[in-house]
Amino acid sequence: MKIGGLQKLTLIDYPGKVAATVFLVGCNFRCPYCHNPELVSPELVERQSQIKESDFFKFLDERIGFLDGVCITGGEPTIHSDLPKFIQNIKKRGFLVKLDTNGSNSEMLEDLIKDDLVDFIAMDIKTSILKYNKVRAKNKISQVQKSINIIKNSGKDYEFRITVVPGIVDEKDIEEIGKWLKGAKKIVLQQFRPKKTLNSSFKNIKPYSLQNLKKMVKILEPNVEVVELRI
């Protein structure tokens, strides 16, 4: 497995759990606002040092009994065919697993759920269906759609996350997304942080105001059980 980073302790990445977060290298999307360009841009990936899988599992062995779970993020974890084996090795040590995904590999997602290899799924919804070309993922929309249905019917804990980036997501998109995800258990609206971005022009984009974000929450509420704002 290509491991680009490890956060040894997080109290926020896995809701309600004490966890570590492992960052896998590579992604099949190109969200211009991506804040992990070193895991996505091929030139930067080449320069990025990686953590040996054996060192990662040595670390986990030392944390048995101290951590509840492991968050697997990226990049996009499901582009790696060895992800199921990697998760098996985490779970056999007794850890819960939270998976972050862009929803582009519904077959793997379905298998991971069926084999009980994930306990919590956080799926990014980038924007409304017709604007998915903005993250260079237009041809993945049927996969994204399938993943949404799989997750909603999985019986697992989950959340759909929208990073609200001006120019990518506006109130009209939020309205569309609300209809698209109707009946979902939870949607999280995440504030955009223009500190480090894949496309450097996005560093100059001013995030939405709190007032705008609260309005978006209200737009989503009729279609979703819980809407959370992360700012």
Ligand code: SF4
């Ligand atoms: S934001 Fe996520 S899906 Fe988009 S390019 Fe970055 S890692 Fe990939």
